[in-house]
Amino acid sequence: MLKYQEIAHELEKYIEDHKLQQGDKLPVLESLMAQFNVSKSTITKALDLLERKGVVFQVRGSGIFVRRHKRKGYISLLSNQGFQKEIEGFNLTSKVIELDVRKPTQEVAENLNIGPDADIYYVKRVRYIHGQALAFEESFYNKSIVTYLNKEIVSESIFNYISEGLGLKVGFSDMYLHVDKLNEEEAEYLGLKKGDPKLYLESVYHLTNGQPFDFSKLTYNYEQSQFFFQSNSHFF
Amino acid sequence: MLKYQEIAHELEKYIEDHKLQQGDKLPVLESLMAQFNVSKSTITKALDLLERKGVVFQVRGSGIFVRRHKRKGYISLLSNQGFQKEIEGFNLTSKVIELDVRKPTQEVAENLNIGPDADIYYVKRVRYIHGQALAFEESFYNKSIVTYLNKEIVSESIFNYISEGLGLKVGFSDMYLHVDKLNEEEAEYLGLKKGDPKLYLESVYHLTNGQPFDFSKLTYNYEQSQFFFQSNSHFF
DNA sequence: TATTATAATTGTACCGGTCTAATTTATCAA
DNA sequence: TTGATAAATTAGACCGGTACAATTATAATA
Structure with a gap:
C-alpha cells in the first residue's frame, strides 16, 4: 500500500x-x-x-x-462498492433469483457500450438486511470483461471477486436516482404493495481505463433505505 | 482565482x-x-x-x-449550492410561503449545533421548474451567522447572498436522503395526492470552519426529480 | 502471422523547498 | 476592559526535481 x-x-x-x-x-x-x-x-x-x-x-x-456526522444507520452513497451499510453490526445477505448469459437490450447495450450481439451476464437478486428485503436488483455484466460468474460468486460480493479474482481494477461510476411507484413484481419481492414508493437507482460501473462493465438497476424498499452522502464545496 | x-x-x-x-x-x-x-x-x-x-x-x-455521462436533465447531487439543474435552459423559480425569526425545535438546534434560546430564520418555500412544482422546502438558518434575510433575498439564491453579500465561505455539507409517502400539506404544495411517493432530503450546510449555518428539509416531487451523481473508487 | 520480449510513453508517488493567505495569539493603546 | 494592531501559527499554492508503475508501441523471435 x-x-x-x-x-x-x-x-x-x-x-x-x-x-x-x-x-x-x-x-x-x-x-x-x-x-x-x-x-x-x-x-x-x-x-x-x-x-x-x-x-x-x-x-x-x-x-x-x-468531521463526523451524527446519524447512524444510513447507507453511504459514493462508497462505490455496490453495498456497504454505514453502520456496523449489519447483516447483509442475497438471494439469487436468476443467473444466465444472454444478449443485451438496447438500453443495456448503450449503458455498457457494447453491440447488440455481445454476451452479457444477467443477474437478478433480492438483497436482505437483517433478514428483511432491502432491495431488488438486476445487474448486467459485460461478459468479455467479467468472463465468468456462478451462483456462489453472485451470492457473495461480486465486486470483491472482480478485483481479487479477476484482477480487474474498478474505477468510477455514474449513478442515476429516481423515485417512483412500485410495480407488481417489485412489490412482491420487497413485501410491499403495488403503488408504494420506491427508490430506484441505476448505476454504471467502469474500470479504471474507462470501460463500463456493470450496469445495475436497484429498487429499494423505501421503509428500509436511508442514504447518506457528503459534499465538499471546493469543487468550484 | x-x-x-x-x-x-x-x-x-x-x-x-x-x-x-x-x-x-x-x-x-x-x-x-x-x-x-x-x-x-x-x-x-x-x-x-x-x-x-x-x-x-x-x-x-x-x-x-x-468522462461524460450521457443522460441529460438530471439534477446533480453534490453540487452543494442547494439547487442547480445539470441541464441548461432550465427555469427555476421560488415562491416564499413564510419567513420569520423564531426559536429552534430540538431537532433544528441539534443540527445547527445551537442552544434552544438562539434565534433562527425560518424560511418556507416552494420551488418550481418550468413553472411546475419541483420541491417543497423548509430551511433553518443560524441567525448569529446569517444575520439578515428578507423576502427578496430569499426568493433568489440564498447561497449567493451568503457568500457574496455576507462574505461567508461555504464549506461542506451532510445530506440525508429518504423516500416516503407525501402527507396532506406536502401533497397540496406539490400538486400531488397524499400517499404518493416523495423524495425527502435533509441537508446540513457548514462554513469552511465547520460551523453549521443552514439546516434544510426538502420534499421533492417524485415526477419531476431525477438525480445524478458520480463516484470515484479511489476513496479506498 | 502470432507471440514474446524490449523500449518508449505517460501519469503517479514522493521529496524538499519558498512564498502566501487565513486564522489565532500576543501586544499595545484607549 | 475593550478594541485595534502586530506577530506567530498553520494550511495551501506552487515550483522543480527523481524515481516508479502502468500502459502502449516497437522490435525480436518463433
Missing part, C-alpha cells in the same frame, strides 16, 4: 480509537510530518483523501479537524 | 467548446505544462479537481480522457 493511503488509514484509526468528536483538532502538519517521517506533500495527500471521504476538514491558518 | 482552478476551468471549457466525447484524449501532462506554463503539480491539481467533478479520468501510462 502507498504511503499516503497508509497514513490516511492510520489517522482514521487514530480518530476512531481515541473517539475524537466533531471539531476536535488533529496534530498540525509539521508534527504529522515528523511522526510519519514523510514530506509535507505526502501528509497533504493523505489528508485530502480523508477530506474527500468526509473524515476531516482543514482550515487554513487554524488546523485539521474531525 | 488560483492557477489550478483557472486551468481547470479552461480545460473544461476546452472540452465543451470542442465537443469532446467520452473517451477522447486530452493533451499529455507535459504539453499542458508547456501550454499553461506552470509546473507539473499545478496541472495535476487542476486535473484532480476535474476528476473529482467527473469531467475527466486519468489512466497511468495511457493518458487523460474525457
